[in-house]
Amino acid sequence: MKVNTNSEITAILATNNDGIVYQFNTDAETLLGYSSKEIIGLEKAPFFLIEEEFNNFRKDIANRYKENLDSDPYKLLAKYNGYDSREWTIIKKDGSRFVGHSTLTPLKNEHGENTGFLRIIKNITNQKETENELLRKNQVLNAAEKISMMGHWQLDTIADSVKWSSNLFNIFEVDTNQALRFETYFNFVHPEDKAIVSASFDKSIKDKVFYDLLHRIKSTSGKTKTVQLLGEVLTDNAGNVIEIIGTCQDVTQQRMAEIKFKGLLESAPDAMVIVNDSGKIQLVNKQAEKLFGYRSQELINKPVELLIPDKYKHTSHRENFFSMPKTRKMGEEGDDLYGLNKNGIEIPIQISLSPLKTEEGLLVSAAIRDITIQKIAEKKIIEAKNSLEILANKLTIQNTQLADFAQITSHNLRAPVSNLNSLLDFYNIAETEDEKVILFEKFEIVINHLTETLNTLIKALKTKNxxxxxxxxxxxxxxxxxxxxxxxxxxxxxxxxxxxxxxxxxxxxxxxxxxxxxxxxxxxxxxxxxxxxxxxxxxxxxxxxxxxxxxxxxxxxxxxxxxxxxxxxxxxxxxxxxxxxxxxxxxxxxxxxxxxxxxxxxxxxxxxxxxxxxxxxxx
Amino acid sequence: MNKNFNFCIVDDDDIYQFAIKKTIESLNLTQKIIAFSDGEEALNFMIENLNNDEELPDVILLDINMPIMDGFQFMEEYIQIKPKLGKKITIYMVSSSVDQTDIDRANRISDVSDYIIKPIKPGKIKSIIEKLSMQEN
Missing domain, CATH: 3.30.565.10 (Histidine kinase-like ATPase, C-terminal domain)
Structure with missing residues (x-):
């Protein structure tokens, strides 16, 4: 409260030409801390001023009138009938200081002769502080805008005047002295985006609602930047648009990152579908469009169940995943999984799910692979395997038959032959005719037996073949x-x-x-x-x-x-x-x-x- | 070579039996030759003569391929009664089969001394007897 009263206090000091104070009002007493008794009649240089500031004052006055720098500033003011008004640091009696605004005016008598000076002092400390605070806040704002690569603007539609914050000049790489008009901004808009920006602005004014806008600009140096425009349309009581204010943020880097992310997404070999925690599709890549036959716009914000055949629709699966998000694979090893395309056709797929943490919450990215070809190949392999098994069975049977024949040759043919050999040996060494007759009977038995066996074998072979x-x-x-x-x-x-x-x-x-x-x-x-x-x-x-x-x-x-x-x-x-x-x-x-x-x-x-x-x- | 051995022939082939008997007899080295047409007959004979060393053979020439009980089946049964036998018996498996699986199978049986492919020449019988005599001495 005291400070506030001080600000309204006006101290008045009057001095004659010799510098002797002859008037010192009550406010001067309050402001400077001296009593009028102490001051009036004193003859000396202003004791409440700082010498350095006084020297600056002297120089300023001398420069102003192009006089010798050592000249007495008071005399110069009197000579040229001027006055000086400036901020002074005032020293109070107790030695404390404050910032005052002081006006020094020469006094003249009726003949126009200089009789003395009048100094009026106002305490402007409070004002000064407010001003400093404003300055400081402005600096902070500037810094903040610089850091966030953001600027702000005002468009007065009545006066057709435009104001930009200093950082907006930086973003557009425009000199701060440049005169601004609505067109100034529009001229920087990227040629390809001009139509959109113009349409959006017109619509904003028509609907009296600012439509946020993301578009590209070409800065003075020719750099393409992406800016995000946010704003507010102000109207008067009658509802007429009087002003639009807003911000403009250089989001080139974010945009680049987004473009990079999208590029990554597009370059992925698999179809990618990104879903939020309520099952709404957030993003799809070209492969996904191709796989499911939908265009991106037809899928964004639609439930992911659109892409899943009825028999596999289990929202509980999704909820489970969000409650325990971790990378996992689906549709492998006998676990047949199908996707549903726009034409209602089921496509055999494999899915790899992984959680994606973003500012908007947890998302799930699903990498989907069309395994139709693998399925066909798998079917072919199974068919090949089956026919191989049939062939193997046939071969096994033939092998068994071959083994049977080997067995037959070994036992049923070789045995009589070896008997014939033995009998022949005995026949050769037989000494009597009787012996030979007996042996010959044996020959007959073996030969009959052998003939029988051969006939059977021939019959069997004929049957087989x-x-x-x-x-x-x-x-x-x-x-x-x-x-x-x-x-x-x-x-x-x-x-x-x-x-x-x-x-x-x-x-x-x-x-x-x-x-x-x-x-x-x-x-x-x-x-x-x-x-x-x-x-x-x-x-x-x-x-x-x-x-x-x-x-x-x-x-x-x-x-x-x-x-x-x-x-x-x-x-x-x-x-x-x-x-x-x-x-x-x-x-x-x-x-x-x-x-x-x-x-x-x-x-x-x-x-x-x-x-x-x-x-x-x-x- | 003074001792005469008992020979046992187990084979369903009459001609073979005739031939091998004739071969052994011609060597004049044996005491007795007994012959059976299949494994079961031979086995029954041995069970009846478990401790009758006079009757039990010293050598068995065992055919593989026989009706009722073949050579391999006979060996399975023989191993069961072997501990009760009072005599050491040497067994040769004899077959006209040149099938390696038969040869391998026979050689895997520890109680089979060797595998002989038919026809058996007189020299083979001689060497069998010589081998037995050396073991006796």
Whole structure:
């Protein structure tokens, strides 16, 4: 409060030409701290002024009137009838100082002669402080604008005057003395952006709302900069636009960073979709546009579910991700994932999700890869693998057959040959004719046996290699009747009972000769290897299971020790019973015939209970 | 070479049996030759004569390929009864098979001394007997 009163105080000092104070008012007492008694009558140089400031004052006055620098400034003022008004630092009686505004005026009598001087002093400390504060704030503002590369402007639409802050001059690289008009700004706008800026300004004035604007300028030096314009439209009471104020920020660097980021995004090999925490698409790149068939504008701010087929739409997935954001992959290793394009077509994809922290909150960037080609390749590989497996199976079968033949050559051909050699050795050293006769009988046995084996082998080879098989529709009943006729003697002798059930599958497309041979071999085996204790009971059934035609021969005969003989039951010349007729040819031929038509034969058996042969005609 | 050995032939091939018997007999070195047509018959004979050294063979010429019980199956059973046998028996596997898998399989059985490919020449029988005599002495 005291300071405020001081500011209104006006101290008045009057001196005569000799410098003697003759008037010193109350305000002067208050301001300077001296009483009028102390001052009036004093004859001396102004004691309350600072010598340095006084010297400056002297110089100023001398310069003003182009007089000698040593001249008495008072006399000069009187001479030229001038006055001086300036700030002085005033020293109070107690030695403290304040800034005062002092006016010095020469006094004249009625004759126009100089009689003395009048000095009026006002305390302007408070004003000065305010001024300093303003200056300081202005400096801060300037600094702030410089740091943020921002300037501010005022457009008075009534007076058509424009004001720029000093940093705005910097941004546009314009001299601060340059006269400003609305066009000044507009002239700097980048040629390609002029239309947009002009339209936006017109619209702002029309709607009385400032539309924020991002555009490029070309500065005086020719630099292209990107600026962000924010503003406010001011109107009078009648609603007429009177002024627009706003800021202009050089966002070139941010823009560059953004462009760089976008460039990175565009150069990414995958489709990129950036989504915010409420599932709205924020940004997509060209690859994403291509992949999904939408244009960028059609996707921005749309829910990301637009790109996901119905069956995979689970917003909970998204929420989970935002609650625990970390990079992860989806759509790999059996976890099939699909995207949905604009035409509603599902595309097989792989997704890599990663969190992206930004000022606007957490975003998720999804790198999406179209794996259609991989899927096709995968399918091809699987197909190739499958056909390889089929081929491998075929080869395995052929290998087994080759192994079978190797076995046959080893055992069934080599053995009689080595016997012939031994017999020949004995024959050569035989001393008696009787001995030779005996040996010759043995030769005959071996040769007969060898011939039989060769005939069987030739038959088997023919079966395996025959490409054209005469396939016809055959009734199982017909084949059975024929077989029974052939075996009628044995059936009668053993009292064999044969029952059948061909109701499920009464006929088959097959080679008639093979089927008759199969029936004859299996049926005659069942009778031949009957149990000593019971009459043979044979049951034959035809069924279709899962599209496979099957035939089963079940008997109650001797059975075979499968643990011991299982591996060679269908081999050539393998016999399992000490039966005089056992030759080990029947099952070998049966198997060869069935396999040559793409089927297989298996056996289940238990010693003394019976055997069951199961044929799958087409496995 | 004074001791005569018991020979046992296990083979379903009559002609082979005839030939090998004739070969062994011609050497005049053996006491007894017994022959079986398959492994089971041979095994049953041995089980019946576990401690009858007079009857038990010193050498078995075992065929691989036989009905009922083949050579390999016989060896499996033989290993079971071996601890009960009172006599050391030398076993040779004999086959017309030149199939390497058969040869390897036979050689993996520790109780099989060797694998002989048919036909067996007289010299082979001789060397078998010589080897046995050396072990006896």
């Amino acid at each position: 025959e490409t054209v098989k005469n396939i016809e529709t055959i009734m199982f009943d017909d084949v059975l009747i024929k077989t029974k006729e052939i075996l009628s003697g044995q059936i009668l002798k053993t009292g064999a009972k044969i029952t059948t059930d061909f109701s499920q599958s009464p006929h088959i497309e097959y080679n008639k000769f093979y089927l008759e041979s199969i029936f004859l071999n299996l049926l005659s085996n069942a009778i031949k290897y009957k149990s000593e204790e019971r009459a043979p009971e044979i049951f034959i059934q035809s069924v279709i299971e899962e599209g496979v035609q099957k035939l089963m021969f079940k008997d109650n005969g001797l059975g075979i020790n499968l643990k011991r003989h299982g591996h060679k039951i269908f081999g050539l010349n393998k016999v399992f019973h000490r039966h005089p007729d056992a030759k080990g040819v029947g099952l070998f031929m049966t198997k060869t015939q069935i396999e040559s038509l793409g089927g297989n034969i298996t056996v289940e058996s238990e010693v003394n209970i019976g055997s069951s042969f199961n044929i799958n005609f087409n496995k």
